Amino acid sequence: MPSTSAINKMPPPSYSFPLTVEGTRSGQEEYSTTWELTPRSTAMAILNHGDTTTANGSSPADAAAVAPAMPSLVQPPLDADEFRRQGRLVVDFIADYYTRIDEHPVRPAVAPGFLARQLPDTAPARPEPGDDALAAALRDVRDLILPGVTHWQSPRHFAHFAATASNVGALGEALTAGLNINPFTWAASPAATELEVVVTDWLGKALHLPESLLFSGGGGATLLGTSCEAMLCTLVAARDRKLAEIGEERIGDLVVYCSDQTHFSFQKAARIAGIRRGNYREIPTSRESGFTLSPKALRAAVRADEAAGRVPLFLCATVGTTPTAAVDPLRELCAAVAGHGVWVHVDAAYAGAACVCPEFRHAIAGAEAVDSFSTNPHKWLLANMDCCALWVRRPEALTAALGTDHDVILKDPSSERDCGRGVVDYKDWQIALSRRFRALKLWLVLRCHGVEGLRGFVRAHVRMAAAFEDMVRADARFEVPVPRQFALVCFRLRSAAAGEKRARDGDDAEPNELNRRLLEAVNATGRAYMSSAVVGGIYVLRCAIGNSLTEERHVREAWCVVQEQATVVLAAAACTEERAVYSARCADAPAAVPPVQNEVSLHSFLNS
Numbered sequence: 001m002p003s004t005s006a007i008n009k010m011p012p013p014s015y016s017f018p019l020t021v022e023g024t025r026s027g028q029e030e031y032s033t034t035w036e037l038t039p040r041s042t043a044m045a046i047l048n049h050g051d052t053t054t055a056n057g058s059s060p061a062d063a064a065a066v067a068p069a070m071p072s073l074v075q076p077p078l079d080a081d082e083f084r085r086q087g088r089l090v091v092d093f094i095a096d097y098y099t100r101i102d103e104h105p106v107r108p109a110v111a112p113g114f115l116a117r118q119l120p121d122t123a124p125a126r127p128e129p130g131d132d133a134l135a136a137a138l139r140d141v142r143d144l145i146l147p148g149v150t151h152w153q154s155p156r157h158f159a160h161f162a163a164t165a166s167n168v169g170a171l172g173e174a175l176t177a178g179l180n181i182n183p184f185t186w187a188a189s190p191a192a193t194e195l196e197v198v199v200t201d202w203l204g205k206a207l208h209l210p211e212s213l214l215f216s217g218g219g220g221a222t223l224l225g226t227s228c229e230a231m232l233c234t235l236v237a238a239r240d241r242k243l244a245e246i247g248e249e250r251i252g253d254l255v256v257y258c259s260d261q262t263h264f265s266f267q268k269a270a271r272i273a274g275i276r277r278g279n280y281r282e283i284p285t286s287r288e289s290g291f292t293l294s295p296k297a298l299r300a301a302v303r304a305d306e307a308a309g310r311v312p313l314f315l316c317a318t319v320g321t322t323p324t325a326a327v328d329p330l331r332e333l334c335a336a337v338a339g340h341g342v343w344v345h346v347d348a349a350y351a352g353a354a355c356v357c358p359e360f361r362h363a364i365a366g367a368e369a370v371d372s373f374s375t376n377p378h379k380w381l382l383a384n385m386d387c388c389a390l391w392v393r394r395p396e397a398l399t400a401a402l403g404t405d406h407d408v409i410l411k412d413p414s415s416e417r418d419c420g421r422g423v424v425d426y427k428d429w430q431i432a433l434s435r436r437f438r439a440l441k442l443w444l445v446l447r448c449h450g451v452e453g454l455r456g457f458v459r460a461h462v463r464m465a466a467a468f469e470d471m472v473r474a475d476a477r478f479e480v481p482v483p484r485q486f487a488l489v490c491f492r493l494r495s496a497a498a499g500e501k502r503a504r505d506g507d508d509a510e511p512n513e514l515n516r517r518l519l520e521a522v523n524a525t526g527r528a529y530m531s532s533a534v535v536g537g538i539y540v541l542r543c544a545i546g547n548s549l550t551e552e553r554h555v556r557e558a559w560c561v562v563q564e565q566a567t568v569v570l571a572a573a574a575c576t577e578e579r580a581v582y583s584a585r586c587a588d589a590p591a592a593v594p595p596v597q598n599e600v601s602l603h604s605f606l607n608s
């Protein structure tokens with residue numbers, strides 16, 4: 001019988017022939033299958049079935065021809081040579097995409113259903129005939145799918161906090177997918193678990209986290225997919241710890257706290273964790289305090305709940321809120337709830353990354369007192385999606401809530417004996433059993449860029465954001481209503497720029513509408529993509545700089561786009577106002593005023 005390595009060394013088949021087998025399955029259903037036989041697939045079949053076929057006297061080759069496993073041999077799903085060839089196709093495809101990414105409008109101009117209309121209703125029964133199926137699929141990615149994606153890696157994508165990509169981040173994902181292991185326990189893949197332990201400590205040190213959150217300081221960390229999971233896992237840990245103290249029947253008394261700027265994921269996590277909707281305290285923030293959570297208001301809320309017989313459970317503070325990247329004052333917030341048994345979690349999904357730079361360490365001053373801290377290296381630390389690091393001060397609280405002890409299959413005697421106590425079984429730190437080998441990617445990023453490399457990356461974006469902010473401030477039509485934080489600039493057209501009437505009225509509704517139109521106009525150009533937030537009743541445009549391909553020239557061009565579109569939108573607004581005045585004066589003859597329905601007609605009206 002040939003060995004596997006001998007088969008792998010066989011030259012590519014110079015010929016093949018079809019073999020059709022017909023029969024009846026289960027005595028009823030008729031079937032007919034055709035295989036394309038090559039010397040190599042036949043040899044593999046002999047290898048696979050050699051030990052079962054000679055008993056009835058037939059030759060291994062005969063048996064191979066009718067063996068039920070044959071179809072998978074025609075197109076082996078895992079084949080090293082083919083992987084090499086196909087891998088090159090994909091790598092070239094991605095590299096070409098990055099080379100030409102700037103040619104795509106950042107946001108696609110497509111209507112719902114555009115793709116479904118172009119694809120068949122059912123999956124193909126067989127691979128693409130003739131041509132290489134993967135090459136054909138990649139052509140579809142280019143021609144059908146790419147025209148309908150929002151290009152998150154575009155250097156002109158400023159809308160959301162970035163999902164930063166890097167060569168090693170992407171290739172780390174490929175490596176993880178290629179090894180395709182499932183390290184749910186230490187024994188299920190010892191090196192994967194140990195790498196996660198090492199790399200989360202590395203990252204924690206790089207971010208200047210307190211020692212008490214690191215493995216080396218008695219805490220510990222894991223890599224999850226998202227911040228929402230981090231919130232849910234820590235909330236469940238806090239809940240179970242508290243219920244063990246006060247009795248499970250009091251779950252309805254548990255109260256959680258956050259600000260009106262906290263990411264909505266926390267509300268979802270609270271619902272999943274069984275917190276009553278009425279016990280979700282969203283404490284209002286104000287423009288005066290930079291939209292940060294007030295320790296005084298928190299203290300008052302906690303005391304009021306206690307006085308009413310409820311049980312304060314959990315605070316979700318944020319370092320870098322989604323609307324404006326506001327930073328909640330951790331030290332003061334921890335002091336406000338000290339002695340009340342409240343678990344303090346810090347959601348630093350975006351801005352945690354900035355703490356690689358010592359000059360931003362102040363953002364997490366007081367973190368020594370928090371119970372848990374999470375950040376997404378996939379947002380601003382070059383680790384392609386997905387990757388959320390969660391550190392906890394007392395891992396045992398997490399494992400007490402999420403650990404399982406009934407997994408008979410996982411408890412094979414040898415792993416029980418060898419593992420003993422003290423190893424990390426990451427299945428007990430998360431919701432699901434199965435998990436990805438994310439540590440590999442993060443380790444590659446840290447190894448290949450180094451902490452200094454990451455600092456340079458973050459600082460470059462902060463510098464570009466400062467330059468954008470300066471440009472906004474230099475144009476009298478605009479204002480920066482909240483201070484820039486990190487690399488996020490929130491800005492808007494001033495009320496005065498919107499017209500005298502608006503300035504006089506001091507009413508936000510019309511300026512808000514004007515700014516909404518400005519954002520739509522900017523995004524419709526395809527040359528820049530930004531987003532918006534409403535904070536303290538005012539509508540702001542968000543320019544979040546953080547993509548790996550963004551350079552200063554893209555930021556300058558984006559500002560030019562904003563200025564151009566502002567001119568158009570303001571002219572249209574002024575025109576509408578003049579028309580309103582005119583209409584009021586000519587109340588007797590309103591039909592004399594040409595109808596204006598939308599921006600497009602306003603535009604043509606202006607140009608007519």
Ligand code: PLP
Nearest residue numbers: 226227228263320321322347349
């Ligand atoms: N928290 C903050 C501050 C965020 O900005 C975001 C998303 O941008 C999230 C949480 C949600 O992150 P994830 O999608 O990882 O759950």
